[in-house]
Amino acid sequence: MRSDIIGNCKSTLSFRPVRLLTALLAVGFSVTLLSERVNAADDEKVDLKRGQQLYAVCSACHGEEAHGNQAIKAPALAGLTDWYIKEQILKFQNGQRGAHPADTAGLLMRPMARTLKNEKEVEAVSAYIASLKPVLPEITLEGGDAAKGKALFAVCVACHGDKLQGNEQLKTAPLKYSNDWYQLAQLKKYQAHVRGNDPADAQAVQMQAIVAGLPDEQTMKNVIAYISQVARK
Numbered sequence: 001m002r003s004d005i006i007g008n009c010k011s012t013l014s015f016r017p018v019r020l021l022t023a024l025l026a027v028g029f030s031v032t033l034l035s036e037r038v039n040a041a042d043d044e045k046v047d048l049k050r051g052q053q054l055y056a057v058c059s060a061c062h063g064e065e066a067h068g069n070q071a072i073k074a075p076a077l078a079g080l081t082d083w084y085i086k087e088q089i090l091k092f093q094n095g096q097r098g099a100h101p102a103d104t105a106g107l108l109m110r111p112m113a114r115t116l117k118n119e120k121e122v123e124a125v126s127a128y129i130a131s132l133k134p135v136l137p138e139i140t141l142e143g144g145d146a147a148k149g150k151a152l153f154a155v156c157v158a159c160h161g162d163k164l165q166g167n168e169q170l171k172t173a174p175l176k177y178s179n180d181w182y183q184l185a186q187l188k189k190y191q192a193h194v195r196g197n198d199p200a201d202a203q204a205v206q207m208q209a210i211v212a213g214l215p216d217e218q219t220m221k222n223v224i225a226y227i228s229q230v231a232r233k
Ligand code: HEC
Pocket: 054, 055, 057, 058, 059, 060, 061, 062, 072, 073, 074, 075, 077, 080, 085, 088, 089, 105, 106, 108, 109, 112, 113, 115, 116, 125, 173, 185
């Protein structure tokens, strides 16, 4: 009996280290996987949380929900994609946007972009803004003829998309939730080369070429009136 027990123990002992090693490896492996997953989740959480903290400064002008404030010419940001927001903040930071002396609204925004210390902060606040719920903005412009704007819109569709969703490859702005007064201001700025006065800003240069084909404010209002209709389809 006794020798049997000892024998059993011995045989148990003899393969225990192997088992133990296998068990440890398995546990170690899953712990590693788990901690990687936890870290990834942490990263995402930290980013949005950090983004929310950083957005406190922005909310003073763009609003708590990023629905904009016409009185200070700060547009709605909710409804923009994270990649577009990031791209524009970087342009404000490097002076490709918001540095022209005639660009009063841009000059207001540029120092705000520079409160963001590095690309991680830019990405965090962009992700946070992109997570906010957009609303279709009020129509504020008068006198636009949407029927006349429709033909012009055929040009815009190619880059901004038939649902005004923007295009990441082309770095084209989403327009669906964009304020009409803000769009008009931007078209005028492109036309006057107040937005996009750096030839290295390829996207702005593209828009300047487009607005060169819009002869006057009435034409701009017409196409924006049609864009407002498309946004409500
Ligand atoms: C003092 C008011 C003010 C504050 C604070 C402010 N902004 Fe702005 N922002 C503006 C104005 C005004 C514009 C419009 C600029 C223009 O007409 O080109 C703008 C434009 C933008 C745009 C461009 C939107 C588009 O459709 O291209 C982005 C993105 C933006 N702001 C992000 C931010 C972020 C992020 C913060 C916080 C770090 C911030 N803003 C803080 C006033 C402000």
